[in-house]
């Protein structure tokens with residue numbers, strides 16, 4: 001065996017480049033989280049609405065995007081959209097695809113959050129004369145979101161991990177730039193090992209933040225807090 | 227005036243209200259009595275539009291609760307207090323109370339919250355204004371529930387077994403507030419199992435049996451020979467007294 | 470007929486790709502099941518050091534992108550250890566390890582779902598830890614785990630699509646090839662997506678059936 005040397009120092013001068021990739025990942029994920037949340041809220045509301053048509057439509061969307069691999073969805077958007085005359089760059093395509101997929105998972109979380117609300121609370125709001133939209137904004141949404149922080153957190157962590165797949169459509173986010181560094185340095189083992197740890201550390205940090213957020217948002221909700 | 231006429235309501239095959247006629251005028255305190263399952267809650271839920279009636283008509287100050295347009299007007303005129311409080315868990319006591327005045331009556335927030343605090347003071351809860359429901363005892367929660375209903379300045383208060391989830395001490399806490407309200411001439415429809423209390427505050431007693439109103443008498447008459455002449459009423463009262 | 474048009478043979482190509490995906494899915498699931506269960510048993514016995522290592526590795530695998538794991542195995546291992554790793558080998562190693570990590574987590578919570586009092590009762594009867602595991606825990610834990618496991622499998626089926634990136638001729642890779650040749654992305658990716666969708670539904674259905682049978686079985690044994 002010649003030289004089994006695990007040498008990280010070689011990566012030092014590539015760190016700025018990798019950080020650029022990380023920054024792109026962060027941007028894509030932040031936008032995708034917002035996109036997923038907006039879509040997930042709308043679809044979650046549809047799935048709990050009284051209209052059978054909206055309900056059905058929403059269910060179909062969730063079913064499709066939960067059961068097809070993300071990379072296939074991504075290629076569908078990336079190669080398909082230009083075909084119908086929509087020209088958007090890889091970054092936008094990636095954010096759209098992540099949002100659409102994330103929205104399906106988010107809507108499931110929101111839906112169960114809404115269904116878990118004590119119906120009596122909603123009845124109280126109804127009899128006090130609040131309009132449907134007000135009840136949704138002021139009562140249903142805040143309660144469902146508070147209860148959903150942790151499951152939403154796992155959805156978002158998955159989103160971060162999934163975002164690495166954007167490297168397959170020429171986007172040089174964190175994984176994409178690592179690929180470049182790996183082939184430039186001929187040190188793929190070190191590069192991908194560090195990358196793996198970096199993602200794990202990132203998601204770990206996010207999960208801690210989510211735990212804190214959960215505790216903060218639910219600080220007054222625990223039984224017998226007096 | 228709340229007017230209930232010829233109201234029928236069934237859940238599937240089970241007929242729960244079978245032709246109920248009842249009128250509640252301003253200033254009255256009407257207690258609705260009846261054994262479990264007789265349809266008392268359903269009656270209240272029909273009046274505030276939480277259940278759709280199958281036949282008959284319910285109006286609140288002339289507004290028909292079966293018509294979506296008029297329901298919102300009808301709901302502005304009645305306030306409901308629930309057995310299990312149903313407070314909004316993510317809002318403080320003050321926010322619970324001020325929400326509907328701000329959103330429905332368009333009262334400025336500052337003013338609505340001041341009024342909410344004033345209501346809380348009147349039920350002895352000025353200290354707990356900023357507390358969340360989970361931080362309150364059952365009796366305190368129900369007092370907030372009453373304030374929430376009163377904040378809309380309703381002409382009528384609908385109360386469905388508002389003390390049955392409370393222990394005796396908390397029950398008397400809440401009942402004394404209701405008694406005070408009755409004295410000030412608040413119109414109330416009061417579903418309860420607290421017979422003695424009903425007797426002390428009501429002007430009238432309505433007795434439901436299997437979805438039918440078999441007695442609708444002034445309180446004194448209900449508890450006299452006239453009420454006792456009805457076998458179901460006599461049975462019910464003797465059973466309740468035994469418990 | 471233009472060069473780029475679809476041919477009947479493309480259907481065969483798609484089905485071949487599906488076959489590769491399925492073969493890898495089934496084999497790596499089975500390997501993952503074995504490894505994940507062994508890890509859970511290690512934890513059940515509270516083997517010092519090993520338990521910590523297993524937990525750490527599982528966490529690392531669960532919390533990093535499969536694509537990066539795949540690159541580490543396919544590009545990293547050969548470069549570092551000066552060995553040969555084919556795309557298929559890399560796919561098998563990565564997917565098995567990834568499945569193992571998730572199955573480990575499910576197995577641990579399944580074992581923990583069996584009440585402590587039951588274990589104590591079994592200990593009173595003088596059963597060894599291994600006997601308790603086999604006779605008391607395993608049947609109940611299996612019934613508990615089958616639901617989450619079905620969800621995991623539907624997910625892992627989708628994860629197999631990533632191996633196309635390192636050149637394994639799975640369903641997604643066939644999609645790539647057809648996409649390049651025909652330049653009809655909508656048709657190609659819809660067809661590929663539909664095949665994945667149907668397979669996922671099949672897996673979920675089979676899982677549901679299996680769960681029902683298993684539950685009926687344990688309920689009957691409980692009498």
Ligand SMILES: Nc1ncnc2c1ncn2[C@@H]1O[C@H](COP(=O)(O)OP(=O)(O)OP(=O)(O)O)[C@@H](O)[C@H]1O
Pocket residue numbers: 237240242260261262263264265266267268269
């Ligand atoms: N949503 C519903 N679906 C089906 N049946 C219902 C529903 N709500 C009430 N019921 C039935 O209607 C009957 C009357 O119920 P209701 O709650 O009005 O009785 P109640 O007089 O309030 O009884 P209690 O004193 O126990 O509160 C009961 O038999 C009940 O099971």
Ligand SMILES: [Mg+2]
Pocket residue numbers: 266267268386387
């Ligand atoms: Mg009732």
